Amino acid sequence: MANKFDIPxxxxxxxxxxTIIGDEELTIENHGxxxxxxxxxxxxxxxxxxxxxxxxxxxxxxxxxxTITVSGVFISFNLERRGDVDE
Numbered sequence: 753m754a755n756k757f758d759i760p761x762x763x764x765x766x767x768x769x770x771t772i773i774g775d776e777e778l779t780i781e782n783h784g785x786x787x788x789x790x791x792x793x794x795x796x797x798x799x800x801x802x803x804x805x806x807x808x809x810x811x812x813x814x815x816x817x818x819t820i821t822v823s824g825v826f827i828s829f830n831l832e833r834r835g836d837v838d839e
Contacts (some may be wrong), residue, residue, distance in 0.1 A: 754781055768798040772828075777813070778805060778829065779821040786820065801833040 769781040784797035789812070794805040810824035 766799060768800060770803075770804070772826075775807075775826045777821065777823050778826060779814075779819065781819045781821050783818065786815075791824075796820060800830075801831055804830045804831075804832065 753832065759832035761778050766782050769834060771779040771781075778809035780796055780798070782798070782805060783803075787797050787802060788793075789810070791810050792806065793808055796803045796805070805822060805826060806828045807824050807826040810822055812820065813823045
């Protein structure tokens with residue numbers, strides 16, 4: 753359906769869309785909330801599982817009901833898919 757009307761898949765299915773700019777900014781669209789936040793680790797809920805961001809000097813640059821933008825220095829990010837690990 754998304755291709756027929758030229759609508760982005762993430763807009764219809766509400767799957768997360770992740771945009772990374774260098775190693776200093778990351779945006780997650782269609783998130784389900786912040787699970788935890790420190791200056792070196794952020795855990796964000798998505799429909800696929802937990803997104804874990806690790807780095808340093810993290811700050812929330814933008815936050816809305818569906819979008820979060822984090823700035824800082826990123827070292828890694830990982831998706832713990834639902835069912836693959838204990839919640």
